[in-house]
Amino acid sequence: MNLGTRKILDRSFSAVGIGSIAVMGIALLIVIVPIVHNGLGAVFFTETIEHRNMLYNEFGKGDKAELDKENAAAEAYRKEAYSLLARFETEMETMEPERQQEFRSKYGPVQTALRHLIGPLPGDEEAILTRYRYGQTRWEKAEEKLHELLYEAKWDYSDPNAMAKEYFVSRAAEFEGTSLVKLFPYVENNLDKMLRPRFTIYWGFLTDSSVDSHIFGGIWPEIQGTFFLAVGAMLFAFPLGVIAAIYFTEYARDGFFTSMLRSANSTLAGVPSIVFGLFGLAFFINTLKVSESKSVLAGSLTLAIMILPTIIRAAEEAILSVPKTYKEASLSLGSTKWNTIMTVILPAALPGILTGGVISLGRAAGETAPIIFTAAVSVGSAIGIADVLSSPTPALSWNIYNLASEHEAAAEIRHVQYGMVLALVSIVLLLNLSAILLRARISKKLKG
């Protein structure tokens, strides 16, 4: 191969390499940017007075006097809307039955849309579900709902070969000639006065429990559950993993039995996580009966089994990377094998072992499948530390899936989903970052 070809080959290889890294980076950005942007929206957003009312009623947060004043101010503008409704209702009484019928069926959706916007109307019964007791708590959602009030969505089925098309009809036009016509421009122009939007930083998203299955409130139960599960898994897996790694590297003799154990370990590392989930259900809950049903304990044990091979591998690598000379030096001073392991080998291998441990912790925090059958519930309150043996818990990973796919009002609470994703990603990233820092720090200490 001549010089020219070699250079072209090297350059094109570098180009392909840089290209693939760039593709990965762009893909990561495409994923991360919306997560960060929308996720931050769960904490930083423009809240309405409904949000402040909800916080006061559900969590006791906020100043009562201040809130009363604000409510009075908002009420002043809402009254006009309510009286417009009342006037239209009396007007309908006077209509001919046919016309009245027509308007009644159109009037219902208007009421509903207004309820969604600014909360229960005068004369409504107290709703059982918390979500119906308040109007829109987020200003950008309120603007969406305003559109629903102003326009009726209709579907165009005229072309049987194409998908139906959505189009909007102005409700003002539908109520042309009645007193209700005034309602629509009034609400449109005075919505900000009725809802009093204000920018807020809602840290409670991270520390409050959820209200009415995540329609309001925060994600503390999920964060706490994730923490319990991951830490619980580490409590079981870390000591066992390190002990197994010490056995493999220091005590096991090379032979059939050891190589079987090693390949079993590698195989275990490659088993799909859902299999661990089913195993956890079958073994820990049904066979061993560690708990009557799902529990943090069963979930932690399942996660522990799942991350054990990774921890063993990482610890083994770390121990093997300790220079043999340390071991020789220690033994030549009359140290026992056990003492050498405890005082020389493990301290020197600690950075690697801890890195493996923290990365496994991150994995345990992020896994969904193993906890579906063993620990996770979709909605629940934060459990106490005493309940971990018997209670299931919500957890970030499982609730992200649940909120995005199975939640009845999935579209209404996108910000909660994104907030959860951001929280989970941050937790895992922070764990990995701390692993890197920890490693750097211990390595520095060892190197002097």
Place this chain on the structure above:
Amino acid sequence: MQMTADGRDTSQKEQVKTATRDIYLPSERKQISGGGIPHVTAKDFSIYYGEFEAVKKVNADVLSKYVTSIIGPSGCGKSTYLRAINRMNDLIPGCHTTGALLFDGEDIYGKFTDEVLLRKKIGMVFQKPNPFPKSIFDNIAYGPRLHGMNDRKQLAEVVERSLRKAALWDEVSDRLDRNALGLSGGQQQRLCVARALAVEPEILLLDEPTSALDPKATAKIEDLIQELRGSYTIMIVTHNMQQASRVSDYTMFFYEGVLVEYAPTAQLFTNPKDRMTEDYITGRFS
């Protein structure tokens, strides 16, 4: 027949030719009172790596309080022999021995020998300086602590004594709490000597202790060996024949696992009895 350093030799060939290469020889070395007792005795001692016989039927007495060097070309089994004495070869899978190797009359490879106690009495310094990634103090105190010394004051005494013996005290006395890996290579190696001395061994095994050091640091280690001569039985494996001639009282020459010649250093270098020895020390092969 037992080969001893007194020149009783099993080799058949009589060699009278002197070495042609110039070798520095120290002036008459002093006799050591209380020394010269067989300390490590090999009887038909062989070492195998699996099937391979790395050291073949060695018969030799190493005399106490003297410095004995072991020379020979690479792969001749000299390091293997040295590491057999404190059973460091146990770490190598498949390594086993036949014959007997006695330390103070007791079989090193005996069924009931505690290798941990043995290693306490037979210290070792390795080719590459290998201080622990701990402070200088903790490095030296590692051995004494292992053997049950916990009193800080006592430990400080041992550390100082060991560092003084290793001629390192003046250089490091003000930074005992610093990490030992921050020392220079030569200092690290003397630290390793001090660490070995801190457990008060009877024998000190040096496995090519200067091969990773520069000439200046090498000279210091050699001086140190001279200082320690008379207090400890010292065995040193070296590639450097000048070093062997400078520091040792007796020299063993190994070739392909066989102990070819074992004689007082001056005699071995000026008047080798074996043809092979002569060829090696005159640089015909290496």
